[in-house]
Structure formats: structure tokens, C-alpha cells
Amino acid sequence: MTAALEMAAIEGGYEPGLPILRGASLSVAPGEIVALLGPNGAGKSTLVKAAAGLVPVWSGRVMLGGRDITGLAAHRMVHEGLGFVPQTENVFANLSVLENLQLASALVARKRRLDLGRMFELFPDLDRQRKLEAGRLSGGQRQMLAVARALVASPSVLMLDEPSAGLSPKLVGVVFERLKAVRDTGVTILLVEQNVKAALAIADRAVVLVEGRERLEGPAAELVNDPRMAALYLGAAA
Amino acid sequence: MLQLVADGLVVGSVIALGAVGLTLTYSILRFANFGQGEFMTWGAYFAVSTLAFVLAVTGGGVMEPLGPFSFGWQLIVAMLLAAALTAILALVVDWLLFRRLRRGNAITLVIASFGAALALRNLVQFLYGTLPEYYSREIQIAIRLVPRDVMGGLRVTPDQMLVIGLTLVLMLALQWLLTRTTLGRAMRATAMNPALARVAGVDVEGVIRATWVIGAALAAIAGVFVGITLQIRPMLGFDLLLPLFAAAILGGIGSVRGAVVGGYIVGLAESLSVPLVGAEYRAATAFAVLIGILLLRPNGLFGARA
Ligand SMILES: Nc1ncnc2c1ncn2[C@@H]1O[C@H](COP(=O)(O)OP(=O)(O)O)[C@@H](O)[C@H]1O
Ligand SMILES: [Mg+2]
Numbered sequence: 001m002t003a004a005l006e007m008a009a010i011e012g013g014y015e016p017g018l019p020i021l022r023g024a025s026l027s028v029a030p031g032e033i034v035a036l037l038g039p040n041g042a043g044k045s046t047l048v049k050a051a052a053g054l055v056p057v058w059s060g061r062v063m064l065g066g067r068d069i070t071g072l073a074a075h076r077m078v079h080e081g082l083g084f085v086p087q088t089e090n091v092f093a094n095l096s097v098l099e100n101l102q103l104a105s106a107l108v109a110r111k112r113r114l115d116l117g118r119m120f121e122l123f124p125d126l127d128r129q130r131k132l133e134a135g136r137l138s139g140g141q142r143q144m145l146a147v148a149r150a151l152v153a154s155p156s157v158l159m160l161d162e163p164s165a166g167l168s169p170k171l172v173g174v175v176f177e178r179l180k181a182v183r184d185t186g187v188t189i190l191l192v193e194q195n196v197k198a199a200l201a202i203a204d205r206a207v208v209l210v211e212g213r214e215r216l217e218g219p220a221a222e223l224v225n226d227p228r229m230a231a232l233y234l235g236a237a238a
Numbered sequence: 239m240l241q242l243v244a245d246g247l248v249v250g251s252v253i254a255l256g257a258v259g260l261t262l263t264y265s266i267l268r269f270a271n272f273g274q275g276e277f278m279t280w281g282a283y284f285a286v287s288t289l290a291f292v293l294a295v296t297g298g299g300v301m302e303p304l305g306p307f308s309f310g311w312q313l314i315v316a317m318l319l320a321a322a323l324t325a326i327l328a329l330v331v332d333w334l335l336f337r338r339l340r341r342g343n344a345i346t347l348v349i350a351s352f353g354a355a356l357a358l359r360n361l362v363q364f365l366y367g368t369l370p371e372y373y374s375r376e377i378q379i380a381i382r383l384v385p386r387d388v389m390g391g392l393r394v395t396p397d398q399m400l401v402i403g404l405t406l407v408l409m410l411a412l413q414w415l416l417t418r419t420t421l422g423r424a425m426r427a428t429a430m431n432p433a434l435a436r437v438a439g440v441d442v443e444g445v446i447r448a449t450w451v452i453g454a455a456l457a458a459i460a461g462v463f464v465g466i467t468l469q470i471r472p473m474l475g476f477d478l479l480l481p482l483f484a485a486a487i488l489g490g491i492g493s494v495r496g497a498v499v500g501g502y503i504v505g506l507a508e509s510l511s512v513p514l515v516g517a518e519y520r521a522a523t524a525f526a527v528l529i530g531i532l533l534l535r536p537n538g539l540f541g542a543r544a
Contacts, residue, residue, distance in 0.1 A: 086434060
């Protein structure tokens, strides 16, 4: 079966001659939630940014549902069906909640647009805050808006960079439940996480990235108790 | 007193129109464009040429004044053509110069805009000469709105009223564009966070082009307004550059509302200070007001709190 998202031997980085990604590969099957794990500084954010067109890819391929999207301009990616929720500053703080969604919706072709009414059904908290400036939302609501903003363009694959960062354990649970609901609507998810336990709890599979390369991968249920996991995290810290 | 307020509103309209473009390019391209004043000058001179063109095309070669105004409908058409030409000029300058420097730092862009301003100013002198020009030689009768014994009285020409009125209409239209249209939301989104804007599907280069078009067109219209109410000179825009910056900074650089309010504050401050300090120092009062407001509100009236 064709992967929903496939990255093959990606090399890339912010400055020429300073590679951050050193041949990273991963593959996400349609309908899967895959967790992208790894120690701090491993290059997880850089890898998803490279796929999203925000960081140059020097070599390797990014394939979306079998189509080559390597090196496309970032603003073209939504039209291809790749959604991305960055880790920080992931909503337009100076626009209202409704405007954040209206903008994202207006930028994609009509047939791609998800009905905003349905979006507010999925995120009732946002419905009550339509007119509020997004910068005034609480951490959890802001994360919901960031996800909703990406979903409005009905992506086939959604990449999220640490959606649990800065949230209380209870809110992490709420956000992750919502991600499962999103997956159940048919969206494939690549989830970058520091919170290994929470991520493995909702993921089908996980990939561990260390120093810009994948070092371990397998079903989430098996990796939970895999001693190699701890070793990879500790190894990077040492 | 009333008279000075009215004069201040006319000057303030011109400054507001120019400062809005300045603040827009600042918030989207992230540099202070010292060429903004030259777009005013070019707009005013383009209108001299487009007016001659419109008059030639429509035959006759003379402009029949429209109602109480000093000019005919041909000047309105000429102004719109001049705004379009100035927008194209801005796009060309961006394409030749600024686009190549976007990856560098803001100082490079600022210095480049100094250079562009100098080149544009010299080019306009070369093409049009240094003698003042006028769109119309018609003498206009000022309308007395307030008798002389009430607060010094008030006489305003229809042209002046038109300038103030059109400026308000343009500012409302811009406000509508920024808050109600996809382009406007994309511009605000790009100003806030260009990387996220791209992720959301905004073509940032397209937004940049739209910003130049809007900023330069408004500047051109401001230049034509100066030509209507005063005269057209090669230094027209350069002489307004410092008030433009004062207005944009005073309002909070990046804020459109701030630039408009700042424009009128600077215009009024200049005008009202004339009887106090004399006409030679009117420009200095804008800076006194600027410094005073920045001491109270370091980010300007409508600036984001850091
Ligand atoms: N904008 C940037 N410019 C230059 N280097 C960066 C930038 N962002 C991250 N890096 C570097 O890239 C490496 C990987 O960072 P990152 O992808 O954020 O790791 P992770 O998300 O796995 O914690 C780090 O060494 C970091 O210093
Ligand atoms: Mg990261």
C-alpha cells in the first residue's frame, strides 16, 4: 500500500554545511498515528519543518500519498493535503479565533474547505470564543485552534510538533483525545512528542530519531517497555 | 484657531496617507522604507503626465472645473492612473532591489531604500525639472464656514474639503480591506508570523506585492493632494518624510490606525504651532509631540506592548 507520508533519506539543515538531518527516513501508513520521538535536539522539529517546506531539503524525498512534494514552497503544501501545526506561535495571535479559521479556509480550494460549523462542533470551546483575539486564548484552547486551523484545509496528513508542550497533564489528555477523534475522521497523523508516555498511548507506531537519523521504530505497544528506548534517550544525554 | 485646525487636517490627511504605507511596509517587510516620500513625489508628477494624456485623449486640452473645485473630472482619472503607475514603480523597485536583499538584515534594506530614494528623486528632477507645477491655474473661492468673530473664523476651499473627505473614505476602505477580506487577513497574518502564514497557505511574496501596491497607491494619492492644495515640486515627498516617520512612530509603528491618528496629530501640531514658534519651526513641533508621546508610551499610541 502507498504510504500516506514517506520521508526517505532526508538530509537538510538551516545553514549549508551544517546538516541537522542526516539521512532521516520514516513512513506513515494511511489512517495511522505515528509518534516521532527522540531526545532534545535530535532534529524532530527540523524534520517536520523540512517536510512542510520551511527548512531546505538537500537530498532525499518527501512523498505524500505517492506524489513527490520535495522542495515545494511551504504555502503550496496545504493544497497538496499536508497540514502542519508548529510547536510555538502556532496561531495568529492578532486575529480573532474566527478570522484564524476563515483565513485558513479561504486560502484553499473550495472543495478542500471543511465547513467551519462542523469545525466548531468538533471544538465547542472555540465556538464560544469566536470573536476573541487568538492571543488571549488559554494554552489548551490555543492548541485546539492551531489544530482546527490546519484541519480546515482538510489535510490527508497532519503533522503536529509537540502539541502537549506547556499543557497540564489533564489538558494533554483532552488534546490527545481530540487527535484520536481527528484520526477517526480519516486524517493520518505524525505526532512529534517529548511526552513519550502520552504519545505512545495514542500512537500506533513510533519512530525514534537521534542526531538526525531514525534509530528505532516499531509498534507503540512494544516500544513502551523496550529498554532500548531509555538507552537512546540516555545515550543522547550522556 | 479654527483656521489652523482646518489647515492641520489637510496636512494631516496627506501625512496620514503616506504614513499608512510606511507602517504597512514596515510590518510586512520589516524595514523602514525611506523611499516612501518619493512615491508621493512620483505620484504627483505621474498625475501631471496622466492629466496631460487624459486631456489630449478627450480633446480640447483644457480642463473645465468640476462644480466648486479647481479641477475637472480629468484630474480624478489622472490621479487613479498615477496611483497605478506609482504602484508599478514600487513593484519594479522591489523586484530590482529589495527582493534580492530580503534574506539579509533590516539595516541593509534601510540603506538600500535611502539609495532608491535618492535615485528616484534625481530621476524626477531630470524628467520634470525643478520648477513648481500645478494641475490647475483656477483661482478657488474659499467658502466661509464660520464668521470671523467666532474663534478667528474659518474659510475652507472645496479642494481642501475634498482632500479631507477622500482621505477618510480611503482609510475606511483600507480598514475594511484589512479586516474583512482574505487579502487583508493574510496581510495581518504575515505581519504577525510569516512562517506560520506560509504554513497556512499564504503566498507571502504575493502579500508583499499587494503591500507595495497599496502603500505606493496611497502615497501617490497623497502626492496629488499636495499638488491640488499647494504645488508640485521635486522635494515634495522628501520634505514630508520626517513627518511621515513621526506619524508612524507616534501611532505605534505597524499599526494602521496609529498611522492615521499619528498623521492627524502631526498635521495639527505643525499647524497649531505656527503662531507660537513661527513657520520656520513648524516641523520641529512634530518632533516635540513625538518625543512627548514616546516618553509616556514607548511603543506609540497603538503599538503592541513589548
Ligand atoms: N532556526 C534554527 N537555525 C539554526 N539551527 C537550528 C534552528 N532550529 C534548530 N536548530 C538546531 O537544529 C538541531 C535540531 O533541533 P530541533 O529540530 O529543534 O530538535 P528537536 O525538535 O528534536 O528537539 C539543534 O541542534 C538546534 O540547535
Ligand atoms: Mg522540537
